[in-house]
Structure formats: structure tokens, C-alpha cells
Amino acid sequence: MATIYQVSELAGVSLATVSRVMNNNARVSDKTKEKVLSAMAELGYQPNAIAQSLASNCSNSVGVLVSELHGPFFGDMMSAIEQTLRSEGKHAIIASGHSNADTEQASIEFLIGRKCDALILHVEAVSDGYLIDLAAKGVSFVLINRYIEQISTHCICLDNQQGGYLATQHVLDLQHAQVAYISGPSWKQDAQARLNGHKLALQDADIAFDSELVFEGDYQQQSGSAGLDALLGTGKAFSAIICANDEMASGVMSRARELNLTIPDQLSIVGFDNIIYARYLYPTLTTVDYPIFQMGKMAANYILAKTYDKSGLVLRDVFVPKLEVRNSSQLLS
Known part of the structure; x- marks a missing residue:
């Protein structure tokens, strides 16, 4: 196995210069760097990452x-x-x-x-x-x-609050005054902010927030399905449902089809995240883009x-x- 000493000898440079090349030190000229790299390639030298990190105090x-x-x-x-x-x-x-x-x-x-x-x-x-x-x-x-x-x-x-606001404002602009909401876990900061945005959009539209039209999910697809069942079980009417992420929205869509609810004719749905499959669901999912x-x-x-x-x-x-x-x-x- 080749050593750093052999690289130094073949390249005709000091051990310190070889070390600088291996650590991408800018003080080494391109010509010298090329000599060292050529020597390493010729000898099949593989730097010891652990030794490098100990020497440079940097593990990269x-x-x-x-x-x-x-x-x-x-x-x-x-x-x-x-x-x-x-x-x-x-x-x-x-x-x-x-x-x-x-x-x-x-x-x-x-x-x-x-x-x-x-x-x-x-x-x-x-x-x-x-x-x-x-x-x-x-x-x-x-x-x-x-x-x-x-x-x-x-x-x-x-x-996230602005994202929650945009989702609810969208369905309000589409004349939906009865809006249900499936949130993420209440202890999560982003879930709290998205729900706050939903509440603020309702407030700005002079629509009273109804806690019975909120179901706490867990950001997983199955909680979207469970959420739709729970919201329908309240007996309260709603024509749109906002979901705090796309996975739960896909769960709502799947369950709605099982219940013969037509999307969006009978139920408009909005998600959050804009994950890759949101554009391939049927119908394609309106959602808040999370970059x-x-x-x-x-x-x-x-x-x-x-x-x-x-x-x-x-x-x-x-x-x-x-x-x-x-x-x-x-x-x-």
C-alpha cells in the first residue's frame, strides 16, 4: 500500500505540500497540485480520512x-x-x-x-x-x-401561517363558507402555525371558527381518511376541506371516492407541501407549495x-x- 512519503518523493514536494493538496488548501499552485495528484494516481494512494480529520481538525x-x-x-x-x-x-x-x-x-x-x-x-x-x-x-x-x-x-x-392562510383564502374566494380542516399533530410548531393561518383567513372573511369542523391528524395518509369520517360524523355541513399536508389530503380523496363523493363537485380539497405525486392524483391536488x-x-x-x-x-x-x-x-x- 502506497504511503504519503512515497507520494511526496515521487512528486518532488514536501510532506506538508501533499497534506495541503489533500485538504484543498488554496495556497498550493495548480501546477504543484497537479504533480501531487498525478503521483497519488500513479501509486494508487488513498488518503486515510480519519488521519486527515485528526490532522486538520476537519472531517469534511x-x-x-x-x-x-x-x-x-x-x-x-x-x-x-x-x-x-x-x-x-x-x-x-x-x-x-x-x-x-x-x-x-x-x-x-x-x-x-x-x-x-x-x-x-x-x-x-x-x-x-x-x-x-x-x-x-x-x-x-x-x-x-x-x-x-x-x-x-x-x-x-x-x-407556515401564511401557507395555512393561503389554503383557506383560496376556498373562501371560491365561495365556500363552510370549511373543514384536518390539522397535523397539535404539538408540532408547523401544524400550529398552519391552523392559525386557517383561523385568520376565516376571521378576515367574517366567518366564525367552528372547532367541531377541525380534526387532528398525524400527517399520515390514514388520518386523512379517518378525519373525513369524523368530520362527516359531526353532522355539520361543509363543502371544502383543508388538509395540513398532502398525504392526509390523499387519504381524504381516497375515502371520498369510497363514499361516492365527487371531487371537486361535492367536495373541494386543498393540501399542503406540493409533494411530487400531488400533480398525479385524480383529480390533481390544489396545494400549498413547500419549497x-x-x-x-x-x-x-x-x-x-x-x-x-x-x-x-x-x-x-x-x-x-x-x-x-x-x-x-x-x-x-
Whole structure:
């Protein structure tokens, strides 16, 4: 197995210069870098990543913690992060937290223990206090879809309240005055904000909020189906239903067909997220666009700028949702 000493000898440069090339140090000229890389290729030399990280105090790896590893939402986010980091020679180490405080904390500690240079976190259950302490300890991290005032510079957020408002305003503009709502879990910050937006849109239209027309779901498809049954079971009339994510909206659509309810003639439906299959449902789903790919890319850019001193990146911390109008909603006849 070739050694760094053999690379140094063949390239005719010092050990320090070889080390600078392996760590992408800008102080090495292109000509010298080419000599070192050619020597490494000729000898089949493979740098020892562990030794490199010990020597440079930089592992070139970023820990990424998401709630789940399945589904198009988190798939888009992880893809954006990995692509952006890889383009700059950094690698993602991915873990999941399953929306459980203990699991999220254990996963964060695992990623820190793996000597990740920084963390990108989509966490929902671990406490604000824990994350504030993490920042105080000097851990470099970015939060996606969570806002904590004391560490606001670590947060990249969607305006979820505005998204909830847009969804409800849309059906109100279509003359639906009786609007039902299926929320996400009430303990989640984004679910609270989306429901608040729904309430505010009703208030601005001088329509009283009716808590009986709200069902608390869990962001899973089956809770959309259960939510439609529960809302119909109240005996209260409604001509439109807003769902706090697209998975629950697809559950509503499936159950509505089983009940022979025609969409959108008898029931208009609006989702939230604009995940890939929203445009392939039948009818195609009107939804609020959640730019999670762009937010994942921005989180990676924050890490590149703040942890790796990458210059020239345009950074933003708040994203604004947009309504994507399709065929699942229509003017009330």
C-alpha cells in the first residue's frame, strides 16, 4: 500500500505540500497540485480520512438529521443537501429522529461523536432548551422548519401561517363558507402555525371558527381518511376541506371516492407541501407549495458559508409559500 512519503518523493514536494493538496488548501499552485495528484494516481494512494480529520481538525462531513427516511418530502430535502455538499467536496452522514425527543437527542449526539463538522437538523420533539444549549457549546448547526428566537440565526423556516392562510383564502374566494380542516399533530410548531393561518383567513372573511369542523391528524395518509369520517360524523355541513399536508389530503380523496363523493363537485380539497405525486392524483391536488428542496439547499449553503468559509453564497432564512391551483378545488355551484 502506497504511503504519503512515497507520494511526496515521487512528486518532488514536501510532506506538508501533499497534506495541503489533500485538504484543498488554496495556497498550493495548480501546477504543484497537479504533480501531487498525478503521483497519488500513479501509486494508487488513498488518503486515510480519519488521519486527515485528526490532522486538520476537519472531517469534511456534515450530519443530517431528519424525522423519517421515507417519503418524497424528506427525500427531496436530503437530495438537495447531499448534492450541494458533494459539489463542494463534503459528505453527508444521515440519521433519523422519528419525531421522538430521546431518539432525536441520541441521533444528534451520535453525529457529533462521528466528528461531523456541522449539523443540519429537521427536529420536532427535542426541546428548545437542548438546542439553545447546543448552540452555546459552539456546535455549528442549522435548523430547518423550526424557529427559536434565542438562536434565530440558526433557523431556516417556511412561513407556515401564511401557507395555512393561503389554503383557506383560496376556498373562501371560491365561495365556500363552510370549511373543514384536518390539522397535523397539535404539538408540532408547523401544524400550529398552519391552523392559525386557517383561523385568520376565516376571521378576515367574517366567518366564525367552528372547532367541531377541525380534526387532528398525524400527517399520515390514514388520518386523512379517518378525519373525513369524523368530520362527516359531526353532522355539520361543509363543502371544502383543508388538509395540513398532502398525504392526509390523499387519504381524504381516497375515502371520498369510497363514499361516492365527487371531487371537486361535492367536495373541494386543498393540501399542503406540493409533494411530487400531488400533480398525479385524480383529480390533481390544489396545494400549498413547500419549497423543501430549495430550503435543503439553503441549509447546506449556510453550513458551507459559516463552517467552511465558502464565500459568494446568497443566504436567506425565511421562505414564502405559494398556492398551486389544480383540479381538486372549484367554485361552489
